[in-house]
Amino acid sequence: MDLNEKIKILSDSAKYDVSCSSSGSSRKNKKGGIGNAAPSGICHSWTPDGRCISLLKILFTNYCIYDCKYCVNRSSNDIPRASFTTDELVNLIINFYRRNYIEGLFLSSAVCVSPDHTMELLLKSVKRLREEFNFNGYIHVKAIPGASNALIEETGKYVDRMSINIELPSDESLKLLAPQKTKESIIKPMGLIKSGIIQYQEEKLKFKNAPQFVPGGQSTQLIVGATKENDLKILKLSEYLYNSYKLKRVYYSAYVPVSNHPNLPAISRPPLLREHRLYQADWLLRFYGFSSDELLNEEHPNFDELLDPKSGWAIRNLDKFPVEINKADYYTLLRVPGIGVKSAQRIVQGRKVSMLDFSDLKKLGIVLKRAKYFITCKGKYFPQRSIPTNPVSIKSRLLLEDNIKTHENIEQLSFFTLFPDIMAAEGEL
Amino acid sequence: MLYYIYDGTFDGLLTAIYDSYYKKDFPEQIVPQDNFTDNFLINKVYIRTDEEKSKKVHDAILQKISRGAMANIMYAYLSEHENAGIFILEYLRFGFKVGKIIDSYLADDRVNNINKLVTKVAREKHLLAGIIRFRLLQNNIYYALIEPQYNTICLLGKHFAGRMSDQVFVIHDVKRSYGVFYDKTKWFMSDIEINKDIVLHEKEIFYQELWKRYFDGITIESRLNPKLQSNHMPKRYWKYLIEMN
Ligand code: SF4
Numbered sequence: 001m002d003l004n005e006k007i008k009i010l011s012d013s014a015k016y017d018v019s020c021s022s023s024g025s026s027r028k029n030k031k032g033g034i035g036n037a038a039p040s041g042i043c044h045s046w047t048p049d050g051r052c053i054s055l056l057k058i059l060f061t062n063y064c065i066y067d068c069k070y071c072v073n074r075s076s077n078d079i080p081r082a083s084f085t086t087d088e089l090v091n092l093i094i095n096f097y098r099r100n101y102i103e104g105l106f107l108s109s110a111v112c113v114s115p116d117h118t119m120e121l122l123l124k125s126v127k128r129l130r131e132e133f134n135f136n137g138y139i140h141v142k143a144i145p146g147a148s149n150a151l152i153e154e155t156g157k158y159v160d161r162m163s164i165n166i167e168l169p170s171d172e173s174l175k176l177l178a179p180q181k182t183k184e185s186i187i188k189p190m191g192l193i194k195s196g197i198i199q200y201q202e203e204k205l206k207f208k209n210a211p212q213f214v215p216g217g218q219s220t221q222l223i224v225g226a227t228k229e230n231d232l233k234i235l236k237l238s239e240y241l242y243n244s245y246k247l248k249r250v251y252y253s254a255y256v257p258v259s260n261h262p263n264l265p266a267i268s269r270p271p272l273l274r275e276h277r278l279y280q281a282d283w284l285l286r287f288y289g290f291s292s293d294e295l296l297n298e299e300h301p302n303f304d305e306l307l308d309p310k311s312g313w314a315i316r317n318l319d320k321f322p323v324e325i326n327k328a329d330y331y332t333l334l335r336v337p338g339i340g341v342k343s344a345q346r347i348v349q350g351r352k353v354s355m356l357d358f359s360d361l362k363k364l365g366i367v368l369k370r371a372k373y374f375i376t377c378k379g380k381y382f383p384q385r386s387i388p389t390n391p392v393s394i395k396s397r398l399l400l401e402d403n404i405k406t407h408e409n410i411e412q413l414s415f416f417t418l419f420p421d422i423m424a425a426e427g428e429l
Numbered sequence: 430m431l432y433y434i435y436d437g438t439f440d441g442l443l444t445a446i447y448d449s450y451y452k453k454d455f456p457e458q459i460v461p462q463d464n465f466t467d468n469f470l471i472n473k474v475y476i477r478t479d480e481e482k483s484k485k486v487h488d489a490i491l492q493k494i495s496r497g498a499m500a501n502i503m504y505a506y507l508s509e510h511e512n513a514g515i516f517i518l519e520y521l522r523f524g525f526k527v528g529k530i531i532d533s534y535l536a537d538d539r540v541n542n543i544n545k546l547v548t549k550v551a552r553e554k555h556l557l558a559g560i561i562r563f564r565l566l567q568n569n570i571y572y573a574l575i576e577p578q579y580n581t582i583c584l585l586g587k588h589f590a591g592r593m594s595d596q597v598f599v600i601h602d603v604k605r606s607y608g609v610f611y612d613k614t615k616w617f618m619s620d621i622e623i624n625k626d627i628v629l630h631e632k633e634i635f636y637q638e639l640w641k642r643y644f645d646g647i648t649i650e651s652r653l654n655p656k657l658q659s660n661h662m663p664k665r666y667w668k669y670l671i672e673m674n
Pocket of ligand 1: 110
């Protein structure tokens with residue numbers, strides 16, 4: 001089979017993995033070598049679905065011994081199959097990299113022959129890239145569930161990021177849709193990588209040249225909408241992963257219908273809006289100091305599709321508002337709907353030299369569309385005929401303002417969801 | 430109306446700043462000679478670029494304002510905005526008054542005008558770091574063509590020299606007819622005039638085809654959103670993108 005055909009098959013199979021971020025690592029180039037990592041990540045192109053291409057995201061092979069129901073590569077699915085040789089793969093990476101098509105490699109694989117056999121193939125590829133080609137660009141490798149500790153640990157020495165996709169957010173769902181995988185086979189390597197990273201970070205403090213281990217951290221992906229878990233359950237799981245496993249990122253992937261198995265929901269389009277709300281909430285956990293309990297509870301276990309999670313929270317907690325722009329501390333500012341990390345930083349910086357009023361805020365680039373219901377400047381509300389102060393009318397106002405541009409908004413959705421980490425820090429909710 | 434006209438170089442611009450201080454002038458505009466259209470109402474002062482004067486302004490900025498302010502005016506200059514010169518003068522006058530806290534005055538027009546230009550240039554620089562495409566030529570040079578909106582490629586030399594440290598490359602700004610060159614040891618800038626046909630390496634088309642194949646394969650049809658695509662990557666940059674042609 002020629003390389004064109006292989007690329008077609010093996011990229012097609014990899015595309016549902018949404019992670020493409022190349023951030024978080026600052027690996028340096030070596031003398032006479034090629035490549036380095038940019039800590040903030042770089043996008044190299046955008047596909048017609050609006051997603052950024054940063055890493056060459058590809059499978060080593062799509063031959064699979066497993067039969068996970070939600071997956072295009074499941075063994076029972078009748079699709080064309082292909083495998084790279086390591087030679088083909090490493091040459092492809094180097095030649096793409098030299099032409100500045102890509103920021104590095106995101107290598108994943110279906111499970112071919114056995115988990116260990118597959119993991120060995122991945123290890124061999126990244127080892128050759130690093131040692132034979134002196135390649136120092138970004139490498140993200142998927143750890144194969146069920147592979148031996150030794151293989152996973154050794155791979156960790158060569159890569160910038162590792163991930164194990166949980167995909168299904170509960171035990172029952174795993175049993176239902178991926179009966180050959182167990183929770184243990186996923187959780188165990190995660191724990192292993194976590195301790196490797198902790199050890200590396202400790203050694204780094206002591207010796208300057210401590211051997212690297214997954215310096216860009218680990219991540220995972222959850223599929224949204226293939227099973228019946230509600231948003232609360234998903235967000236709780238993410239929170240747990242951030243706190244206990246120190247994950248860098250949890251990605252959410254709206255389930256794209258690829259099969260009509262009876263255990264799968266019959267939907268025609270991926271639930272993009274829901275995915276979008278989860279990403280927004282995820283940001284609130286990571287950068288805004290929110291906890292999942294504040295955003296959702298058993299009574300309201302799902303996000304309002306019409307309203308972003310922060311506005312939803314603010315409306316339920318009106319006793320905490322309005323917030324005075326010239327006095328509130330940074331974290332309080334961050335909790336105001338419409339004020340993101342960048343805006344809050346600007347406010348804190350700008351008010352050092354003078355008290356801010358609403359026209360100053362505009363000059364600072366702060367969007368008041370949402371914020372105006374929740375803030376005062378020098379003790380006064382936004383000068384508009386009537387700023388409502390009760391939850392029901394604030395909500396209807398927010399929705400009204402959104403509706404003016406509903407169509408655009410829906411198209412804008414994946415803007416937030418699929419841009420690499422750099423957007424996350426800048427994204428304004 | 431008083432206009433300062435300089436030779437278009439950064440040194441020239443800093444010399445203009447120096448002269449305006451020395452002569453206590455308040456010019457209406459500071460413009461590069463190439464962008465200047467004369468009319469009879471304009472009083473013209475032609476600036477003689479002087480590296481010593483330029484260095485004095487440079488040192489004063491570092492001493493009395495900040496390193497960040499120096500970077501800001503450099504970026505603003507690269508924006509080639511019609512008001513860049515006068516915005517920079519106003520920003521520096523303000524900076525010499527208030528010192529290093531200048532960048533907290535976000536709501537002040539003198540600061541805001543500069544910040545807007547800086548953001549645009551920084552954004553293009555980051556975008557170009559990703560969307561520049563090298564083509565391998567027969568003589569083993571990696572050659573990239575690009576038509577940036579701002580004068581940004583000089584900001585990319587360091588990035589690519591660090592990254593592609595073992596390959597000879599040229600990044601050619603077609604609009605401004607100059608380029609960044611790297612010879613495996615150092616990078617530099619120079620004018621470019623092409624007088625020979627450019628011949629691709631025999632393998633070049635092969636990799637271009639593979640890249641296109643990849644680009645098509647990775648698109649998810651059920652999520653198509655071309656508007657989002659062109660928001661991120663405006664169409665004016667598509668001309669030299671292999672995957673878009
Ligand atoms: S093991 Fe991976 S590739 Fe194989 S069917 Fe399951 S999810 Fe798909």
